[in-house]
Amino acid sequence: MPIIQINLLEGRTTEQKRKLVVNVTEAVVKSLDVKPDSVRIILQEMTKQDYAIGGVLAVDNKG
Amino acid sequence: MPIIQINLLEGRTTEQKRKLVVNVTEAVVKSLDVKPDSVRIILQEMTKQDYAIGGVLAVDNKG
Amino acid sequence: MPIIQINLLEGRTTEQKRKLVVNVTEAVVKSLDVKPDSVRIILQEMTKQDYAIGGVLAVDNKG
Amino acid sequence: MPIIQINLLEGRTTEQKRKLVVNVTEAVVKSLDVKPDSVRIILQEMTKQDYAIGGVLAVDNKG
Amino acid sequence: MPIIQINLLEGRTTEQKRKLVVNVTEAVVKSLDVKPDSVRIILQEMTKQDYAIGGVLAVDNKG
Amino acid sequence: MPIIQINLLEGRTTEQKRKLVVNVTEAVVKSLDVKPDSVRIILQEMTKQDYAIGGVLAVDNKG
Secondary structure, eight states, X not given: OOEEEEEEESOOOHHHHHHHHHHHXXXXXXXXXXXXXXXXXXXXXXXXXXXXXXTEEGGGOOO | OXXXXXXXXXXXXXXXXXXXXXXXXXXXXXXXXXXXXXOEEEEEEEOTTSEEETTEEGGGOOO | OOXXXXXXXXXXXXXXXXXXXXXXXXXXXXHHTOOGGGOEEEEEEEOTTSEEETTEEGGGOOO | XXXXXXXXXXXXXXXXXXXXXXXXXXHHHHHHTOXXXXXXXXXXXXXXXXXXXXXXXXXXXXX | OXXXXXXXXXXXXXXXXXHHHHHHHHXXXXXXXXXXXXXEEEEXXXXXXXXXXXXXXXXXXXX | OOEEEEEEXXXXXXXXXXXXXXXXXXXXXXXXXXXXXXXXXXEEEEOTTSEEETTEXXXXXXX
């Protein structure tokens, strides 16, 4: 029954997302002792105009 | 004052969304005894690359 | 597959929540043509110290 | 460490978002006495088909 | 219409939350040119068992 | 920079949460090639009165 939302910057390939949901599901299953089928993951992509650290948009971050 | 977020797979028409927000608002109003105008609904569409059950992306689900 | 989160002020009884999830599930099922079992609802109660409209906490709202 | 998500209707310029994250970060820093670098902001744009008040989608609101 | 959710570690006083919602509302109003009454803020307190950076729960962080 | 929210039913020990955040962080780091310190996890516990599948609260689920 765990429901997981992952916010990440845009630009990952479907292959990377595939790996991500496999690995996170496995991590949750072995940590909480739940069935794989009960794990739901929502990926939420953010553009670089839509994420900021310390008041600086990712698009403006030259660090 | 209830704030409702609904995550759903992409591909619904505006007409379906129209029906959805009418019906959900009505359901909330009659269950919680609040005024319709206090109910806010956010629809969040997910692509099939961005939702997984049991570690399988919706785009890969042949079930 | 719809995942629904409802933020509401604390103080509802279990009976009210029971009614709420039945009615909202029904509303989603008939609007989106999905199976009841695919609908997941998370209720998130907020204290009156944790919700504000127009910069005023619910606990301070004498309106 | 505060993590802030702001849902807003689409259509803001990058310049407006830039101002928004600067001002909100500043507001959080001075209210909670945290370091600017610990403040993370996620902007989530909604289309007018994806937001409703009182059961009416923003796209249908002629008010 | 902006809906803002702020996740913060538990332990703030009501007075601090009062200041926080006033200041954040003001920041949003002046950045987006919206009316104060349209700004809704949800505060979500996390215990130190419920927040982690780099795989370390806040309760275990001796840094 | 990934920000992860995990909704789970209440009742896990701190030790289980410790394992969960270690394992999920590791899964995200190896899948997305990000630094561990950039991964933030929020755990959100739900009571059995606050989660429903198919219109049935977890507290009422005798399945």
